[in-house]
Structures are given as C-alpha cells and as structure tokens.
Amino acid sequence: MIKANQEIYKQLLSIGDFNASKCFSCGSCTALCPVGLDILPRTLFRYAILGAGDKIIEESDAIFSCLLCRLCEEMCPEGVNIAENIRMLRQYIAEREYNL
Amino acid sequence: MNSAMTNSRMDGNLNKMSSNMNMDNNKNAQTDRKCHILSMLSQNLSIRRSAFPLSSISLTAWARGLDIRRGGSAVLYTGHMYQMIPYLKGAQKRQSAIKEVSDKMMPIARLINPFLNLTGIMSLFSANKNDIKRYNGYLRNIAVILKKCGIEFGYLYGLEDYAGTLLYDMGVYNAFERHADRVFRRLKRLGIKTVITVEPHTTEMFKKIYPMAVDGFDIEAVTYLELLEHALKSNGNIFSHINNAQKRQKKAVWVHDSCVYARHLDMDGIIASLLKKTGIEPLIPYYGGRLTHCCGGPIEALFPEKTSQIAKRRIEHFKKGENEGDNGHIPVVTACPICHLNLHEAVSDKTVVEDVSNVFINDMRIM
Numbered sequence A: 001m002i003k004a005n006q007e008i009y010k011q012l013l014s015i016g017d018f019n020a021s022k023c024f025s026c027g028s029c030t031a032l033c034p035v036g037l038d039i040l041p042r043t044l045f046r047y048a049i050l051g052a053g054d055k056i057i058e059e060s061d062a063i064f065s066c067l068l069c070r071l072c073e074e075m076c077p078e079g080v081n082i083a084e085n086i087r088m089l090r091q092y093i094a095e096r097e098y099n100l
Numbered sequence B: 001m002n003s004a005m006t007n008s009r010m011d012g013n014l015n016k017m018s019s020n021m022n023m024d025n026n027k028n029a030q031t032d033r034k035c036h037i038l039s040m041l042s043q044n045l046s047i048r049r050s051a052f053p054l055s056s057i058s059l060t061a062w063a064r065g066l067d068i069r070r071g072g073s074a075v076l077y078t079g080h081m082y083q084m085i086p087y088l089k090g091a092q093k094r095q096s097a098i099k100e101v102s103d104k105m106m107p108i109a110r111l112i113n114p115f116l117n118l119t120g121i122m123s124l125f126s127a128n129k130n131d132i133k134r135y136n137g138y139l140r141n142i143a144v145i146l147k148k149c150g151i152e153f154g155y156l157y158g159l160e161d162y163a164g165t166l167l168y169d170m171g172v173y174n175a176f177e178r179h180a181d182r183v184f185r186r187l188k189r190l191g192i193k194t195v196i197t198v199e200p201h202t203t204e205m206f207k208k209i210y211p212m213a214v215d216g217f218d219i220e221a222v223t224y225l226e227l228l229e230h231a232l233k234s235n236g237n238i239f240s241h242i243n244n245a246q247k248r249q250k251k252a253v254w255v256h257d258s259c260v261y262a263r264h265l266d267m268d269g270i271i272a273s274l275l276k277k278t279g280i281e282p283l284i285p286y287y288g289g290r291l292t293h294c295c296g297g298p299i300e301a302l303f304p305e306k307t308s309q310i311a312k313r314r315i316e317h318f319k320k321g322e323n324e325g326d327n328g329h330i331p332v333v334t335a336c337p338i339c340h341l342n343l344h345e346a347v348s349d350k351t352v353v354e355d356v357s358n359v360f361i362n363d364m365r366i367m
C-alpha cells in the first residue's frame, strides 16, 4: 500500500523547478536511456506527485544510478526536466534520509 | 493436500522469504553504502575543499616550466579534473580488489575520515606514472593552445578549488552550496573576472549552476574550445596544415561528444567543427552530436560496474560504424577527462582514445 504525504511533493517543489506534473506517462523517455533504470522516470514522478516517501526511498538505487545525461529529454514531448527532477529527488533523499 | 506438496510449497515460501530477506539486506547494504560514500565526499568538500583531495604538488605539476603567471584577471581554471583521473583510476582498481572488506569498513571509514584524509591515503601510490604524464600532458596542451591563440592568462596554482560538481549532481546540496560560496569569495578576493575552463563539468558549474546557487555570482566562464574557435575566426592560420603526408592520407577520428557539452551547454558540434579546421575528418557515431551517448562516468563513485557496462556499449557504437579495413585503428576523440578515462578503460582492441587537445596540438603552427 502506498502512503501518501502531500508535504513531500511540496518539499520537492520548494527545491527548484520540479516539473514532474507535466509528465503524461507516454514512455518515450525510456527508449534511449543508457542505464535502463530499474524503474521508469514516469513511475518515479507519480510517486513524487503522490508524496509516496517510502517508495522514493525504496527506489533510491535507481534514483542514484541516473547519469543525468538528458538523452531522455531529447525524446520528451512535454519538456519535462527529467534529469533535474531526478537530481532533486536525490536532494530530497540526501537531506531527509541521509541527513546530509 | 499431500504432504510432499505441502512441504514443497513450504520450501518454496521459505525460499521466497529468505530470498526477500537477502534482497532487503542487499538493498539496505546498498543504501548504507551510498549514504557512507556521499557522507565522506561531503566531509572532504567541507574540510578539504575537494571531493577527492590531492596534494598541491599533484594538482599543479602540469604547469611546471610553462611560465604561466600567478593570478591576474583571467585564469585558466582546471577544476582539478584532469589531475584527479590517474588517482581515481588507481583508487578504483584498489577498491574493487578489496570490495567486500571496503564495504564492511565503510561505517568506520566515515567516522575516521574527518580526522584523517582517507581518500588521500587511498589514492597514495595508486596512480600510474604514465597516466599522470598523459593527463598532465593534456592540460599542458591546452595551455600551449591558448598561448598560440595569443590569449593572456594566469593560473591560481595551489589556490585553485574544485568546483563541487559531484556533490551537486548527487543532490548533496547543502555542502555544495557552502562550498560554491567559498569558491566565489576566494575568486573575488583574488580579483578574478574570467575563468577559462578546460572540461565540461567545471564549465557547467561556472556557467549555469553557480549563477543560480551563489548570490551575486558575476564571474565570466569560457571554455578554451570557444576561445580557440574565436581565435580561428580572426586568424585562420593558427593550424599549420604543414604535415602534408598526413593531409594526403586525410586522417579521420570518431568524435565522442560529452553529454554536458552537447545537451547541458548546447555546445554540440564545436569539436567536430574545430577538427574540420585542422584538416581532420570528424566522424559522428550513431549516437552522436546532440544525441551523444553517455560514457557512464557520472555514476562511477556509486555504481562502478554499471559505468563499465555503459562505457563498453559506447565503444561498440564506434566499432559498428567502422569498415572491415579499419581494423579498429580509427581513434576516438574526447574533450572530457571522465569520458576519456571510461572509454579508454572499455577498449578491448588497439583503438586509441585521445583527448582532442592532442589532436589540435599535433597540427598547430610553431610548436
């Protein structure tokens, strides 16, 4: 079961231009990803919007294995800042979970 | 239900439970590992002003004998990246040899690191002399290119700082922000107005990230590639084309654009266009230019195995584009020390991976 907490989404929005809500789950971004993340960016973005903190922590390996290379962004029809959104999820984990 | 079936189902469930527990343990271990590594990088940045602190001698040895003035309003800014590579490579090899032990030692290492420079100790004696010579040589190339272009610049020697890229990318923002502020204040105190950068990561920091992260940041950043492009517009004769034998054979090289230059800084195409001006044919691989494929480097600190798989896949892109007669002899050219390291390590035949400064320097007038 997913535990939702809207505060988490608010925190992400306060970090910077976290524009995951623009994602409409088309999946184009995954076609070229050099890593082949264990979880799709769109799923990560759903967790973030829902404020599913536990799920974000659970997927921290995938979040930290993104190269921030932005190849996915070349494919995204909605102009989602995929890499920067993922970097902000790292910042959330580093601050909340790792106390850094 | 017969007992054999019950037993086998129970075994199955127990296996599943134990495999779930193993997965959980692995996940926890991996999570802790990430946390320990990021903590140590953050400690290093706060205490020693660099993610991978090296001695001042190692950082500045490349400039020996080049007669570069100290400071001035425009300085060549290495950001320590080329100098770090031989030590990172050595430390990675040493660490992978003792991976299990080093994973177990992580929590202790994290406690000791603030008092004892463990990354420094790990890198001691780990670098290969030829690697040090090679990467320092690339920096020397760049300084010579700038001089040939008539550009006046200084260098900060031991006062130059690492820009903090890794901590920013890994989301350790508090430590990064404090560091960036210190770097800016030092640059201002030294009267620096322009930094001439030599690789994409430090360039991105100064062109894009510092202006957002640091109040009042007003230092101009320009890459040596941009300065070379500019110099060529006003004096097309910088490249000699005197090597006629080479010209007759028309050398071709594969261009590996860095993701940061191509997509973060919109500088895709600059290397190919500069190469053309030297009379060299730039070959663009299947994933090239704006759609360049990453070398895997950005996740090396946390997932070295993934980095090596990605780099190997990248090398395949060049191999697929070669004709049978090429025999793997078309060099791959990079403009980033991290790309250079990873692609160089991924090559399994005679393919040479070269820094683009080497290609430029071999064809410039007056050496």
Ligand code: SF4
Residues within 6 Å of the ligand: A032, A033, A034, A035, A036, A037, A041, A065, A066, A067, A068, A069, A070, A071, A072, A073, A082, A083
């Ligand atoms: S930025 Fe991350 S998610 Fe996007 S293509 Fe690169 S590795 Fe994959």
Ligand code: SF4
Residues within 6 Å of the ligand: A022, A023, A024, A025, A026, A027, A028, A029, A030, A041, A042, A075, A076, A077, A078, A079, A080, A082
């Ligand atoms: S391509 Fe863009 S809109 Fe489509 S799933 Fe990926 S992030 Fe969402």
